[in-house]
Amino acid sequence: MKKALLITFLITICSQVNFAQGGVTVVTVKNNADAPIINKNIYGHFAEHLGRSIYGGFFVGDTSKIPNTKGVRNDIIKALKELKIPNLRWPGGCFADTYHWKDGIGPQPERPTIVNKWWGGTTEDNSFGTHDFLNMCELLGAEPYLSGNVGSGTVQELADWVQYTNFSGKSPMSDLRKKNGRKEPWKVKFWGIGNEAWGCGGNMTAEYYANEYRKYATFMSDWENTGGITRIASGSNSADYNWTEVLMKNIPINMLGGLGVHHYAVIDWGKKGDGVNFTEDGYFHTMQSALKMEELVTKHSAIMDKYDPEKKVAMIVDEWGAWYEVEQGTNPGFLYQQNTMRDAVLAGATLNIFNNHADRVRMANLAQCVNVLQAVILTDKAKMITTPTYHVMKLYSVHQDAKLLPISFQSPLYTFNGETLPAISASASKDKNGAVHISLVNVDAKNKNKIEIDVNDLGVKNFTGTIITSAKLQDYNSFDTPNKIVPTVFKGFENKKGKLEITIPPFSVVVLEGK
Template identity: 45%
Template sequence: MTSMKNTTLSVLAACVMAASGATAAAVEVGVTIDAAKPGPVISKYVYGQFAEHLGTGIYGGLWVGPDSTIPNTRGWRNDVVAALKALHVPLVRWPGGCFADQYHWRDGIGPRARRPMRINTHWGGVDEDNAVGTHEFFDLVEQLGADAYVNGNLGTGTVQEMAEWVEYMTANGASSLARLRARNGHPAPYKVAFFGIGNEAWGCGGNMRPEQYADAYRRYATFLHPAGDTQFIAAGGHDDDTSWTDYLSQHIYGWGVRAHGISFHYYTSPGADKNGKYGATGFDESRWIETLKQTQRMEGFIAANVAKLDAHDPQKTLMFAVDEWGTWYDAEEGSKSGFLQQQNTLRDGLVAALNFNIFHAHADRVRMTSIAQMVNVLQAMVRTDGARMVLTPTYHVFRMYVPFQDAVSVPVRLANNPSYAFGDVDIPAVSASAARSKDGKLVLALVNTNPHEQADVTVAVGGAGARGATGAVLTAAAMDAHNTFATPAAVAPVPFDAKASDGRLVLHLPAKSVVVVAVQE
């Protein structure tokens, strides 16, 4: 094996091993990249985000209003928007979530001072003043340079209401709703990349059966006529329930009805006990490995649902849209009930990377996802407190993976990949994904799940040699290391590089780390 020259990384790895009591012996894993065998494109929409009217996910975290002393552009926080722009956010899903099926779009247009006050019965029973509505949302996505994924109200709304909202957003010309949109400040039609017909119809969206929802979908979709190239998403299943994908992929079609994808939701937690899902910090190694094991169930869930899609849609016209995913723990102590506010640690960063690698492996079907959520809620990119802002480990992983957006996947084979075990739980020690980025670079992502032992990964690039690799590594001394307003850089990427010998690379992955590199061919 060859050696790697990286003083910064070597010191960091030594500190991590010393802090964890690790031995010097390292796991050796072989990775072969078939760079000459391009696979499906990894859609940029796999890196979508979710912003729901929930807690301070929008109000306070993103929206402060144009009169706020916190610097903003038309009400949206400049600091948060700038941070999110660095992620090249491709897609924002709004207004929910469960909130979508109680949201009436006409409440959120016109002068803000005249908009009605509602009660957000799903999330904390707080007042909803509708300050953020259609126009404000599209202003946000335009500031981010993102596309819009709008969820329509199937639960408490009507076919007419949903159809008129689609017309209001997308119509051009002399339509009365297009003229109303113009009077409200936006003469040009909005681009709606994706439109979801309801959300979680099996639960908060109406407690329906797949058969009921399929009938409702066909009815609603019949009357939706967007002016642009909007893709329609049917509200599918969750966890290990494949019945929704199975039934919908056979029955959501009809005369004049369009369907482009079926959604799926899965949240990762260590498992419930009498006190809830366990804390986001202060956990022991059993909770570390159990969380990583639970998140890797995503692979099996996707495979099982894709099998249903392949049986009924062999042409692969339907995407599998994982439009809610991420970690869900006990709410942060002292936070408001129903606000789903939780800390974000190195463990969450590994969860994000493991899921990305899974999504990449199913790029032919998984063509859109959205993590829950962007700011302050669940597995957020950003946390705020008044005028203060801090970036999370999950944010840093999203930024490290930017080169995978719209990249062409290439096959990766792992050999001699051992298990990392604790107690009676074991998981693969290393996860990997590779792709050819839009600028032609070969990019490789690696995750070392073992919190104690370094992993030595020998990389061979099939069809070409390798001269080296440069990128970044994210790790820390503690499993629950996290950034705070007082210590905002406690968990942050540092440079990583490796040299090659005879066309093969050796990458030394620190314990509990994420590494993303561009391979020099």
Template identity: 45%
Template sequence: MRFMNKTIFAAAASLLACASFAAWAETVVTIDAAKPGAVINKNVYGQFAEHLGTGIYEGMWVGPDSPIPNTKGWRNDVLAALKDLHVPLVRWPGGCFADEYHWREGIGPRKDRPVKVNTMWGGVEEPNWVGTHEFFDLVELLGADAYVNGNLGTGSNQEMAEWLEYMTSNTKSGLAELRRKNGRDKPFKVAYFAVGNEAWGCGGNMTPGHYANLYKTATTFLKAPHDSRPKFIASGGNDNDVTWTTTLSKEVKDNIDAISFHYYTIPTGKWEVKGAATGFGEGEWISTMKNTLAMDKLIANNVKVLDQNDPQKKIGFYVDEWGTWYDVEKGTNSGFLYQQNSLRDAVVAALNFNIFHNYADRVRMTNIAQMVNVLQAMILTDKDKMLKTPTYHAYHMYVPFQDATTLPVAIKDNGAYKLGETAVPQVSASAARGKDGKLYLALVNTNPNKETEVTVNVAGGKAGAVQGRMLTAGAMDAHNTFAQPDAVKPVPFTAQAKGGKLSMKLPAKSVVVVNVE
């Protein structure tokens, strides 16, 4: 065809110009360092350890007589790795297990403790070797706070009240003396106490109104010395359900410091077939990104309810179970929820951190599920071997955000990562002023195929350089194995301003945390 229609030519030229612009246009991230916001409670980086599979036994607790080096029965290699994360808080003993756990069976000489069946997870024997005293050994060795989940489902108000007295009383009461007989003179520090878990499901299949009444009754009898009173947590909703937050914030006026919330990221969005932890295609990469970013709206919907019913912001919103949930690894007990952990999980973790920071005034605690060998774990073990997962490294990179002060971030010209009908923002960002006075910036590139360039501005000042660490890998499902435990790990990252402009190139599927100088 010798001649081109002028209209077609103009349209083609316009498309070429747009394509050219898209090729060089940069995402601009502007930090307003002059407008500090809410403090990111360190407990946003909390952990969760449930009596589930090898999450506690073998994974963390091997007993004082084990040939695996340990302190008071807890593995030294795991303790050291978790201490490096500055773990602020550990939730225990569940989860669903909490509503079948009877604390008296986990005290006294271990040889005398009854063996039960863990009907919630795998139908295996539960020896009760890890009980109240052992758990507090763990949190004290880590320098962490304790979040104890009470048994409302199969327990009683008396049982919960007596457990709290056993842990916190500084008197000569029978329960305090029993604690002393079992080797602990001083009271334990219980920072948080929850009344039941997932009351809408495994915790009793209750309605919000019924649970609210039970909660009010239970907390009437939960007493501790004034200077040792824990914060009380009500079991809230999950997914798109805001009725629990609505009912509890309206009907419970006393003894409520927070409402819990659970949300898991599932690639397929279907519980029956969730998707594999490794060996997945790009379709499940982007669906995972989309489904995890739904956390933002879920929190926003619940915070909106709380702002209406609790404008003084007395009630926190604790996402005390979250993370990725895949089909279990082949050849493992389906009740143990053991799954591999890849670069995708690290990106998911970082995206959620950035979301949590945006709601720091309400989201004052979150607990990823779970710490070792279960779901989106920090650590995987196999007998005496141990490795740190990509999720572990994401947590380690974000340590400077613990108790940091949020700073507003504006993102301009943020591209979209698209695949078929699905699209998500390519760049996620969060900034804060650390306790050390430094300005920290976290960036995530969700696109698994393309790097993106980001210009960093600091409103009212200049960004001269950044230095920190970056986490990425060649494959979407890159992961660490016992043969190659460092296949995925952070590497140093730096960038310098040129001509008064600070630009950073974020590799595909990467997490970057830097100090902005």
């Protein structure tokens, strides 16, 4: 086999070059002074008023026998702190554009109820509101990301919310906050101006939403946050590049802190497939949809570069993850699904894409945090477990705020029924202490892959490894077997004169650390 030319990871996604079975993928990792920092906010999460995400998930109330702090489960707080969760998006999602924040403040018994029209038609009592969420973020050490109501709200309502949460002086909203028991402002930095304005947020055209965004952004004033607040526009639905083009063209850069993108890994919206009982066909096509993220980020970035060559506007992938049919016997409006090795592979590969595009992607939010879609935590009354996706995100937390190390290679192919995908996904970084971390994913469902990494340029010699894998793709952590899939020591590599020779098993995620 002829020696393959080294190309950037961006191009490997589209590579059509096949490797002979038993071949070695040659990977080069380089120091580059001009490389960006991987923003820790790429590792953010999402908590919507949906199913058992908030009520019965995060929030059990302060009278619950489940150990809690002001109604928020202590075990969830502990698990998310260990995950180093950098930010949390709330209250939606579609729910955000029917949520009126003043309904969720003041004495709990006096708060009005609301019907969740989007997710199951359930009645909520608003016992979890602004104070509860922002105080929870303080417990987590996470930045709150508030999604404002544009669909059914008003400019005044959102402007008041900013003043309520952020203003320390005397004003109607800061006086109301103090009356409700919070003297100092929370100083919320990240603000979404609506959600999915092209769909559940109002079925708007891009041109109409751009004008609405400009109006709302104008009246969202904050004189106290260092650097001001970050206003985030409701971005495109997956490959709707026209949406990005219209917003970048029509919204002044100085009014736009971030532009969203939403993309879910879905086989078919009409028949999404089972979360556990799936075949290799279901696995392959879910990964095919997930790896489309590379193309989406690349093409949306190119459009943004036309109007913002200095990359002042962040790409915010504030909803991503796998979406399957709900678990049998559960409420179809609650979007509860299990989490297998397929999800671990999907998470690792997606995060590698975000890392490698750190110059533009500076925040992302996995959907969702607890009991919904690709959750990192599942609960059953007093029981709580962490999922394979949790373990991947915890393993990858070493990349948070580390300097990207450009990585180049040509991936072998994972072939199924005549279709192909890149089998190997990778990213690398160096942290402030000089430690190097290389994250590798083998997407191939059947074949191990051999990888050779030249690390001579990195100034580190001693490597250790951790792996997430299991006997079957369909394996998952249950409440009976909560530790079926956990990180373990990886020994499938050797360091020979500055070259790591690695054999990575099928459908596995590996992180190597060099010091």
